[in-house]
Amino acid sequence: MKIVYEKSRGLTDVPMHYCPGCTHGIIHKLVAETLVELDVLGRTVAVAPVGCAVFAYEYFNCDAQEAAHGRAPAVATGIKRVHPDNIVFTYQGDGDLASIGTAEIVHAAMRGENITVVFVNNAIYGMTGGQMAPTTLVGQPTTTSPLGRSRLGQGAPLRVCEMLATIEATAYIARVSVHNIPRLNGAKRALKKAFQMQIENKGFSLVEVLSTCPTNWGLSPVDSLRWVEQNMLPAYPLGVYKDIEGGT
Amino acid sequence: MARKLMKGNEAIAAAAINAGCRYFFGYPITPQNEIPEYMSRELPKVGGAYVQAESEVAAINMVYGAAGAGARVLTSSSSPGISLMQEGISYIAGAELPCVLVNIMRAGPGLGGVQPAQADYFQATKGGGHGDYRVLVLAPANLQEAVDLTQLAFDLADKYRNPVMVLADGMIGQLMEPVEFSPYRPAAGLPPKDWATTGTVHSGGRQRVINSLYLYPDQLENHVRAIFRKYAEMERTEVRYELYNCDQADVVIVAYGTTSRIARSAIEKCRRLGLRVGLLRPITLYPFPLAAFDLVVERTKAFLVVEMSMGQMLDDVKIAVAGRRPISFYGRTGGIVPTSEEIVKQVQELLGGRGA
């Protein structure tokens, strides 16, 4: 018999706690496969966020540190400065990265910190029960914007890739999605590129992955994928926002 | 090694490097700026790294990452900056990471002022951040002691896998005194840092995780109890204090850091006035030298607590004396340093004006 598919050894055997249809698990898989394919798993240190991915350290089969809410880029900075030969990445949600941790992400980018950031944008605070995030779409109802996010007083989505791409010291910034197979393959390529940048000491890399939250969006897993396509893509255009090697 | 005239902040920074500290993360604030300035200049020369963080919040989380990666790491700040670090300090204690923190206290509350104060005693010794934890706190009264305690702080941090704070004030930070650096060797028997996240290639594939999350209450209780066994051990073995002139003292002054220096000159003035006054100087503020009070309480008539605050260590003195003798308090705050004359006057009032 021929093995056609295997769980990546970049993941542990611990059963994931994510809700059915949540794409956090898929993103974990892509990151794990990337680390194995680049042959850096053994020298990788993951930094887990506070958010639904708080247990990421149980799933990634590498050393890890659990950061305080929003502070993963600072923690990663501490690790990387001590061991520049380690491959250090943060895995952060949109509340973690784009709200409480905005200073840390902007300044890690500003320093050109040679780390990789996996930014999982599901337009909501998943872990705490579906509150409004800075990335929530205008009109999107959440438990703290029950009538839908209002541009007046609650503003409009913070576009992290667009913002960080203006920072001179960044090396690679891309937004991808995993709502269908072609997009998923594209996401994998972007992750590979981002980690490759770090391996080659090129500086700060970030991949924003549009992700689902069926539980707090109140949608079925299939409808959630459709919702990404129909509602998130227009607000969050996919693409490479910065690549110092000139690729797109 | 020759004695060297140094400023307090620089002496502390030099001591940290002498003790093998190679990483510093911090954010500028008066009156401790000479520490990051010294580190930014000297760390690259010894193969280390200085990072100017975007805030004290970021700085303490960089410390967390570096400590978790196994390094000897320092941050320093002054009162408002230390307030910002409290969440991170709680995480560091919870994740059982070693690191050294320096607080060169200034006057508060709020933005307060930049003059010396001792009003962060509660914050330093009673937790500061959330949850059940303690920080081991060392309070130097002169620059040689600041050097020695800073070096000791790194050993204690590694020994207990807990943050250790050097708590001084703007006076100590800005003062110049001769100091001597002896060749430093880490304390014997420090545990290996086999928990550090250096990549599983260095651990035979065994995953290391730095973490303070325990969602099951029984697990968290066990974890906290284990941490508190370390604190019990500190309370048994790490208490440090100095008794000066206490043998015949009618009044024992209790003071630490800068105020203990002033108390010492007040004691000399009292001697000339025929007043018998001693000094009990806590060097570790946590663990507090409770048992030291038992050594002097029988012979003394009263205690006088002197602080540059409205009375914070006072609470610990009350616990230590436990009602056996009267306790008076003299405090100046807002950045005002008490004079020895003021302290003499307090002693005279206590002793009913005798010997004036």
Ligand SMILES: Cc1ncc(C[n+]2csc(CCOP(=O)(O)OP(=O)(O)O)c2C)c(N)n1
């Ligand atoms: C200092 C602090 N504030 C608030 C929280 C509560 N909290 C935990 S997770 C979270 C939001 C997480 O949302 P996001 O980062 O988008 O991750 P997701 O769960 O959606 O993947 C919040 C507010 C916390 N743990 N710490």
Ligand code: SF4
């Ligand atoms: S709450 Fe949302 S983000 Fe969190 S695991 Fe469930 S579906 Fe995923």
Ligand SMILES: [Mg+2]
């Ligand atoms: Mg989210």
